[in-house]
Amino acid sequence: MKFRIQKLEQFTGEQAGIYSIFLEDEQQTMFERFLKENVSLFKSEIIDITQRIKAINEKTGAREQYFKFKEGIPGDGICALYDLPEKHLRLYCIRYGSSLLILGGGGLKEKEIRAFQENEKLTEENYFLRKVSDLITERIKDGEIEYTADYTQLTGNLDFNTDE
């Protein structure tokens, strides 16, 4: 699979860089796919999520308190944007401190399900993000990807091909 870590240029603030994962086959980012999949049924939730990401980008940074952890393995940065129990949507992210956030995908969290592993769509989105996190970590260790001085941007080789 070919994908690229892509900065979402619509978020122009300086508190945290906002990225997503551009999927070559689909010609869209995972975050855009999440928006498209859910905007018709849950528009107010989609708008609320987008507003919170904009606030993170422009005002607050990606403070730990705005996210739910225990969504991945320790140290992989996988988390979900906090969602109230009565809300329907979950959005997974990879958080690199409070300065950089990669938005993944997500989907409908069925209320009767306690763990995401019981939901096929969420499991798929979560495990793909774990894989992406591993690949980024590897490149950071190898020096192929670096942070800018303010830690809000990634530079270097952001293109991946898992078929190679």
Add this chain to the structure above:
Amino acid sequence: MSNKNQNSNILSDILSEITPEEQERTNKRMLLAARIDDARRIKGWNKKAFAEIMGQQPSVITKWLSGTHNFTTDTLFELEEKLGINLIQVEKEGKTSEINLYFQLKGQEVNEGIHNSGEDIQIYGDQFFISQTSLEC
């Protein structure tokens, strides 16, 4: 790999639907949560201790700090007391003093009962009052 992202319009469309007022409300809610969490850390309380001090379940504290919670004023007042911070400004800043000047109008025609309270001038018949409010910071 192509840099072209032909589907980015959905994000732009959603962002364009957000009014400045809505965004400002979200910003304030998240900044308020950040302020509470900063004060908690300064106190040296972990979330469990903070929950106990506030008489709440840890899950409630997580919700408060998430930037999504719509606080009641009573909860905010209690947070102010426990954390020793100001979250709501209810008193006027500085000292307010009022000076009333009295003039007797002679030979001038003034409409009776005109009341320009918004402009700090009140006119009653042939008398008018100027109220001046000053703030000392």
